[in-house]
Amino acid sequence: MSMPQEHDYIGLSEPLPSEKSSDKTTAAAAASNVERNGVFSLKETELRLGLPGSEAPERKGGVGIGIGIGIGVSLFGKDESKCVKSGAKRGFSDAINGAGKWGLSINGGSEVDLGQKGGVNVSAVKREIPPLEERKNEAAAAANTAPASKAQVVGWPPIRSFRKNTLATNTPKKDDVGGNSGTGTSCLYVKVSMDGAPYLRKIDLKTYCSYTEISSALEKMFSCFTIGQCGQGLAAKENISESHLMDLLHGSEYVLTYEDKDGDWMLVGDVPWEMFTDSCRRLRIMKGSDAIGLAPRTMQKCKSQN
């Protein structure tokens, strides 16, 4: 696969001309809704990014438009490699994208003009957009990686645990006991909250093996909470090195942080994965501006632990 392929949740591999529900919606802080016939047409409001030369889908207006989340838009798409085709907002997922060092921040109050084809002009960008070759590399890299693991929301879909003939029962971590896991089966539920989101989620850390997996899973999980100011991108699926995470967090609108055993809030990605799952007590997707203060502390703590 040399071109990034769009996978929706049924695994079709051709990018479909009419973008489906699995598109992520992104929002500029302008947060103006486009409503057609009183119905919220998500396709119209989508911010897309494309590589130079790639086709963006048909749209009626040429301007990127934001979406306010008043109507509780909730999309849990399953796009794997759409990272370069949609989503101006990368958030912390950019940070863990090793190949492309780009992260875009759509700042509050400014509308973003997205070209129809490729390229992104972002008015206030805190970081450079990487040169063409890197973006192409990222696209290629994205296309080669496996689908992101799916975040599992507790008790959803509503299937009875005695049903043996489902794939889930074949996965090693399958746990039929409630979240308190008193029986000692291995699962490690932690609470995930996102600033501004109306409710919390719970995920099982043991279902993930790397930061990449968890980041893409969380992005999908919380993609619905585009509370005015954030957008989503889709993570590239390559392996990352943890140090990249540190470099790239600064400009992002949202960062992923966690509370460790000591009660300190740390940036996710500092420490080796196993250490992270051991010490993580809860996760919080916080606004980038709030997280900036964290960085020096975590570096220090990291150093002191090493």
Next chain:
Amino acid sequence: MDQDHKKLKESPFPCEGLEKVLSFIDSHKDRSSASLVCKDWYDAERWTRSKLFIGNCYSVSPEIVARRFPKIKSVRLKGKPRFSDFNLLPQDWGANVHAWLVMFAKVYPSLEELRLKRMTVSDESLDLLARSFPGFKALSLSSCDGFTDEGLKAIATHCRTLTELDIADSVTVDIGGGWLSCFPEGFASLEILNFASLQCEVSFDALERLVSRCRALRVLKVNESINLEQLQRLLVQVPHLTGLGTGSFMQELTPRQYEGVQSAFSNCKNLQVLSGLWDATSLYLPLVYGACASLTFLNLSEADLRSGELAKFLPHCTSLRRLWVIDTVGDKGLEAVGLSCPLLEELRVFPIDPYDLDNRQGVTEVGFLAVSRGCPNLNYVLYFCRKMTNDAVATIVQNCPDFTHFRLCIMNPGEPDHLTNEPMDEAFGAVSKTCTKLRRLSVSGLLTDMAFEYIGKFAKNLETLSVAFAGSSDRGMQCVLEGCPKLRKLEIRDCLFGNAALLSGLDKYETMRSLWMSACNLTIKGCRLLAKEMPRLNVEVIQDEWSDETHANKVYVYRSLAGPRQDAPPFVLTLGGEDI
């Protein structure tokens, strides 16, 4: 003149006459109505009621029940809220049957039937049950937990007149199968035996002997540990079965064995219900064809068939009314359903890949449409899919307007119409408008308040509503609470409904069995306010690691005559509205 007066003063019916008449009334709803007519009727009713149904074990206490009804022979008791089936309830939440059994042992020694759903049943309780009721006949444990083979051993050993043992869907830790061997040699009364969901190895010898003794056996559902050859030996004993749950089909059969099994199935002329079929492949599935002519319920939810296999199977089942399948059959398989099952009333399609680990296609609106075209009598559907459209649902309910139960689960939370990208509001609007007999509805997909406006406006017979990842404001929930007069159970998870929505139902909750709200926007304060305003409701907040001082993550509200739970574990906070 005086004598006329005297006659007028006497009750128009002598008590005995009234009691005789009332003894013909079975439905607990009718009996409840009768009991409200006047004191005499109340008394006559309570003396003649023999079947007890309690939909929420905490709505009333064993003592209250014992005082009112002196002559109960059959009890149906339900415990935990339904979302406990999906691990949303911590362990040890409650619904333990023991206190009830202690009371029953004291007050109803002639108890014959006990049917429990979502209750915790310990071995000690089963032992008490086995020893306390000499005429005990039927035990049914649906979605129960807490027992092991020790408890089952007690039942097998001591219940001499047992006719039914049904452990459907109950969750046990790995237990042994020794209990089956505990039925005494003289024991021969069993009519219904279902241990299909138990994960244990039973002694086939004991089972075979049991089956050969119980000439009245009509329903036998074995578990996966029984193979085809063994099944054949059982079938030969009881070809008159009306209900069969097979064991595993994963066995290599010689041609001779194949013929033997096939012939055994062909001799089962009375089969109405068929289930099990674990690991049935196209090779061995045809073995059962001969038994399917009078089949009304085919449960393939443990057999991941493909469309072709289903298409070949169904023409043998000409009387089919209820069909459960896995979505591996795909839309094509459902097309076959539409073609082959004109009498179909109930369809359930379960996902092979609920967590989307494998990018399986599953079924879409295409399959559902195909079924609706071919099966106009469809009234019950449970459909798990990843894609749906508003138009399709509208067409489906035009084709099948008689839905009483419409449970559509679009598995990706908040998924819009996959063709138009619009919310799925219109779909459920169509269901609410068109299906006037609708009693149970589960909604899914991207939904705004509009969907709930429709439900509140049109679904006037709705009794049970399940909501997840939906709504745009408190108004959604309010529309339902204000609009659905017959609403009894409302269960909501992961929606943004908050205190205002909760409190909009102030006058409603006493007319309902229960309300469940988890991962919504409720605060302890809001719940306290509800508790304060409505003292006859139990407002319970389940505290887990995910709730904090303000956020009430799991809230369970139900009417109760028994007051706050006496057996609440420490993490269940019953709010009394003390300090707001």
